Amino acid sequence: MGSRYLLRKSFGAIFTIFLIVILNFVLFRMMPGSPDRILLRNPNLTTEARTAALERWGLDKPLIPDQLVAYLQATAAGDLGYSFKFHGESVTDVLAGRIWPTLILFGLGEILAVIFGLALGAYSGWKRGGAVDYIGNGLSLVLYSMPYFVIGILLLGIFAIGLHWFPTSGMLTIGGSNTSTWDQFLDFAWHLFLPLLTVTIGLIGQYSILMRSSVIETLGEDYVTTARGKGLTSGKILRAHALPNALLPAVTLIAINLGYVIGGAITVEVVFNWPGLGTLTVQALEARDYPVLQGIFLLLSVSVVVANFGADLIYGRLDPRVRT
Amino acid sequence: MTTEVLPEAAIRNERLRLRLKSIRSFWRRFAARPDGVIGVVVLIFFSILAIAPGFFVGPLQTVITATGLPLDPPSTAHWLGTDELGRDILNLTVHGTRISMFIGLLATVITILLGAMIGIVSGYVGGRTDTFLMRVTDFFLVLPTFVLALILAPIILDIVGAGSEVFGIRVTLIVIVIVIGITSWASTARIIRSQTLSVKERAFVGRARVIGSGGGHIMWRHILPNTMNLIVANTVLVFGGAILTETTLSFIGLGDPFAPSWGEILNAAESAGAMGLGAWWYVVPPSVCIVLVVLAFTLVGSALDDVLNPRLRVRR
Numbered sequence: 001m002g003s004r005y006l007l008r009k010s011f012g013a014i015f016t017i018f019l020i021v022i023l024n025f026v027l028f029r030m031m032p033g034s035p036d037r038i039l040l041r042n043p044n045l046t047t048e049a050r051t052a053a054l055e056r057w058g059l060d061k062p063l064i065p066d067q068l069v070a071y072l073q074a075t076a077a078g079d080l081g082y083s084f085k086f087h088g089e090s091v092t093d094v095l096a097g098r099i100w101p102t103l104i105l106f107g108l109g110e111i112l113a114v115i116f117g118l119a120l121g122a123y124s125g126w127k128r129g130g131a132v133d134y135i136g137n138g139l140s141l142v143l144y145s146m147p148y149f150v151i152g153i154l155l156l157g158i159f160a161i162g163l164h165w166f167p168t169s170g171m172l173t174i175g176g177s178n179t180s181t182w183d184q185f186l187d188f189a190w191h192l193f194l195p196l197l198t199v200t201i202g203l204i205g206q207y208s209i210l211m212r213s214s215v216i217e218t219l220g221e222d223y224v225t226t227a228r229g230k231g232l233t234s235g236k237i238l239r240a241h242a243l244p245n246a247l248l249p250a251v252t253l254i255a256i257n258l259g260y261v262i263g264g265a266i267t268v269e270v271v272f273n274w275p276g277l278g279t280l281t282v283q284a285l286e287a288r289d290y291p292v293l294q295g296i297f298l299l300l301s302v303s304v305v306v307a308n309f310g311a312d313l314i315y316g317r318l319d320p321r322v323r324t
Numbered sequence: 325m326t327t328e329v330l331p332e333a334a335i336r337n338e339r340l341r342l343r344l345k346s347i348r349s350f351w352r353r354f355a356a357r358p359d360g361v362i363g364v365v366v367l368i369f370f371s372i373l374a375i376a377p378g379f380f381v382g383p384l385q386t387v388i389t390a391t392g393l394p395l396d397p398p399s400t401a402h403w404l405g406t407d408e409l410g411r412d413i414l415n416l417t418v419h420g421t422r423i424s425m426f427i428g429l430l431a432t433v434i435t436i437l438l439g440a441m442i443g444i445v446s447g448y449v450g451g452r453t454d455t456f457l458m459r460v461t462d463f464f465l466v467l468p469t470f471v472l473a474l475i476l477a478p479i480i481l482d483i484v485g486a487g488s489e490v491f492g493i494r495v496t497l498i499v500i501v502i503v504i505g506i507t508s509w510a511s512t513a514r515i516i517r518s519q520t521l522s523v524k525e526r527a528f529v530g531r532a533r534v535i536g537s538g539g540g541h542i543m544w545r546h547i548l549p550n551t552m553n554l555i556v557a558n559t560v561l562v563f564g565g566a567i568l569t570e571t572t573l574s575f576i577g578l579g580d581p582f583a584p585s586w587g588e589i590l591n592a593a594e595s596a597g598a599m600g601l602g603a604w605w606y607v608v609p610p611s612v613c614i615v616l617v618v619l620a621f622t623l624v625g626s627a628l629d630d631v632l633n634p635r636l637r638v639r640r
Binding site for chain 2: 016019020027141142144145146147148149150153154156157161162168256258259260262263264266267270271281282285286288290293294296297300301304305308
């Protein structure tokens with residue numbers, strides 16, 4: 001990979017993260033009342049902590065540049081302020097406790113959805129007009145039109161409440177901590193199943209639609225016609241010529257959609273009471289806990305930028321044309 | 325001027341004839357897409373519900389005017405059962421149509437206006453303006469805009485006060501509309517910009533510039549009409565997306581309980597623990613409506629895209 005490509009992409013990612021932090025700063029100052037009063041409003045904060053915070057953010061100094069610089073320094077050091085709701089705990093601690101459940105749920109869900117979605121889309125596009133295409137594409141469109149939480153509510157209603165096959169909420173059975181590690185793992189997997197299924201089903205639709213149109217487009221390219229002319233079998237054409245090229249736009253679009261996907265998928269956690277960032281968001285919203293909300297926004301947007309950067313690197317590896 | 329001037333009326337007639345002809349040919353091509361036609365039928369049905377919900381189910385029921393027992397299953401009196409306050413679900417769902425579609429419509433208008441304006445200006449003016457606007461656009465494309473909406477909505481609500489009204493519309497609804505608009509114009513701007521770039525190079529734009537037309541005039545009279553096809557197709561797709569976003573925001577608890585959209589009904593069902601109590605009738609009707617409407621928008625949108633933008637049509 002060319003170092004100029006790498007440099008350009010890294011610079012772009014860092015610049016975007018910088019903009020996000022600035023946006024967060026602006027949002028923070030837009031809030032009703034000054035940050036000072038918001039700190040005062042927080043009854044769970046000790047006087048010392050408040051004074052320390054005032055000094056750190058330089059709230060007695062002008063907004064620009066002093067406060068901005070102080071904010072940037074604090075953010076870079078991982079200091080995101082204190083939560084209103086969670087007894088004055090620091091936002092970083094509150095977030096840290098909630099990252100893993102979300103990461104497991106959406107990490108696994110993304111991977112499963114990408115694998116199955118791309119496979120379904122590729123097959124549908126290849127056998128365009130066939131039975132799998134009709135059913136798969138129709139189903140994908142319906143899933144694409146469903147908010148994630150609606151899928152969750154329906155699955156919850158059928159499999160957890162109706163059939164009692166799965167637990168209705170939470171991540172572990174309460175009071176099950178004295179069993180063996182293996183049992184705890186099984187309990188966790190049992191709780192994970194429905195939320196994971198929801199996320200996967202919710203994402204499969206768009207990936208499949210995306211891959212289908214990408215494969216169809218690629219199959220119309222001249223090099224595929226050439227491959228046909230050489231007398232290659234249709235399976236060989238798909239594997240050696242169409243699929244690798246069809247995957248390229250898919251990689252970019254998956255990364256771009258990530259920001260959109262994360263927001264919608266948050267609601268799945270609410271339906272299943274999964275103790276991750278999604279339920280935290282809703283709790284923070286109800287309590288108007290702005291520092292936590294901003295922490296979540298910062299965390300999620302930076303993750304999306306990093307993921308996009310990763311996709312750019314993968315793209316650079318897959319497609320020699322962009323390595324300039 | 326000594327050249328022969330056609331009478332005004334003849335020009336007008338000719339214009340009308342051409343327009344009718346293009347409408348007719350458009351309709352012929354659109355009618356060949358059964359999925360698009362089905363989508364249109366579904367949308368017409370819901371539009372009628374949205375225009376006159378009171379005609380079908382009477383005025384919106386409140387706690388005071390509720391007509392049934394709490395969480396009553398479907399019966400002949402209440403076809404779709406009742407909610408935890410004894411309100412008729414059919415009544416709520418039909419009135420929810422109006423609110424969901426209305427918010428979706430307003431949010432779409434803002435999104436398209438912003439997106440088209442930024443796309444056309446960026447593409448036509450070019451240079452530094454283009455670089456700057458596209459940087460902003462890419463920023464909004466990468467950003468998890470839904471999460472941004474989640475933060476923006478309560479902040480704006482706290483500033484303006486949730487209870488007040490503007491032009492008889494409750495502020496909560498307006499805030500949702502604005503937030504959806506601000507956070508979803510980016511992809512429209514990208515699409516319109518790329519079309520603008522190609523229209524800009526055509527001969528008639530150069531001629532308009534030669535006879536001294538200003539930038540504003542060219543963008544309004546020459547570029548905009550030639551990007552209209554894309555804008556129309558995009559509007560339909562954005563509409564569906566806006567309804568989805570509104571539903572999700574309301575479900576999270578940012579909706580207006582006094583103007584229940586479908587998402588708000590689902591939020592109420594979630595808070596009342598309807599699913600846990602086995603009250604599926606509370607959840608299924610609004611869900612089905614959401615899926616039907618969004619699916620219809622997607623179908624019509626992609627059909628329009630194929631018909632109006634033939635160059636984008638997939639080769640085989």
